[in-house]
Amino acid sequence: MTIHVIKPGLLSSFQDTGRHGFQHWGVPVSGVMDEAAHELCNLLVGNPRSFTTLEMTLQGPTLQFQAKALIALAGADLGATLNGEPFKPGTAQIVAANSTLSFGKRLHGARSYLAVAGGFLLPEVMDSTSTNTRGGFGGLRGRALQAGDLIPICSSFANPPRLAKTYEPSSASHDEDQPIRVMKGREWALFSEQSQQDFLNGTYTLSGDSDRMGYRLTGQALTLSAPCELLSESVAFGTVQVPPSGQPLILMADRQTTGGYPRIAQVASVDLPRLAQMLPGDALRFSLIDLHAAQKLFIERARTVKAMEAFNA
Incomplete structure (x- = not known):
């Protein structure tokens, strides 16, 4: 099961909670910029908080899901739509095969996060899937998304999925x-x-x-x-x-x-x-x-x- 990248967005890269334990070798930690949003979208689809998310900056990508999946967004509101219908951050939805997630006008914030139930199938480099674009390792081939990429996902509907509720964090934070x-x-x-x-x-x-x-x-x-x-x-x-x-x-x-x-x-x-x-x-x-x-x-x-x-x- 894969996600086809139609448009890559401005800077879309896979991140997790970081590459810890290798700083004495000069390897940066990397990882998500907004850990709160990363955790929230993982929780909305029932993933462990440590699972990889797609961090999208300012201008989000256009993604076509080639299989049914449960997904969630959190963080910045980059004007996301699912098959043309608004898809707000802090919510999870089941997407059918051939559904398209796209982003339009940014409403607030800088970085949005996408989680898929079951996670993304990415190889670990030094115990992490985080993308280090300067070093050219981690994530998907060590770089930001490009048009034409196929993103493998580990998602199964052998059992009916539990659709998570919407969660709105306190605006005071x-x-x-x-x-x-x-x-x-x-x-x-x-x-x-x-x-x-x-x-x-x-x-x-x-x-x-x-x-x-x-x-x-x-x-x-x-x-x-x-x-x-x-x-x-x-x-x-x-x-x-x-x-x-x-x-x-x-x-x-x-x-x-x-x-x-x-x-x-x-x-x-x-x-x-x-x-x-x-x-x-x-x-x-x-x-x-x-x-x-x-x-x-x-x-x-x-x-x-x-x-x-x-x-x-």
Whole structure:
């Protein structure tokens, strides 16, 4: 059973929860940008949360299903239609053979996720199917989708499928007006007091050269109290570095494994999905929280995911 790619979209690639355990060899983690949306669409079709999804950016593909399947969308609303009928994110539908999923005008967000019940049949590379386009491995031939691709799916209707309910997450968790919550980075104290205040009180804009590797921001330049030399150390999803230009850089899913720029902050994991749905030109602000508060938010999000599972039980 396969899905035929008629149009590939702007950037459509297969991602899972990441390629962990190989960073000491210089292999990036990669994985989904918006883990919350990834989890939701998997749960809607009854998949484990770790199953691979198709991450579609800004302009979605046109896909023809060559066999019956149960599918779900989550994340950004990229104007999806199924056989010409609206298909909203946060919903699951059974599609008949020869059905066409297409995308039109983007309504909000940057990245949408597609899950298929049973999952996509993709080979694992270092325990993950995530696509690393720079390295040319993972996913479907190590690249984004191309017209004419055939995507194998592992879906069976030997038993009648359970059609999952629609699930609408709380809109409060996606409030675009709220600042991105961060904790102090390892080199926070090395920045001048004025730069610390500028970082927390100013507004930054996502620049046009941002991608899955990192978000470049423009705004008030940040400076150190005194020059310093740092050894390259490991970095994480959401690490906020400050290169010599003084303009902050947020490391994202395809980040490198180490970095030598001073780290002014670390984005709380609960707010990474919000970052993933931002577009170049969007403005963002930061607010400071401590580790305990970040952990509490992480636990609350885990409980929300459990509620999703119960909702579709």
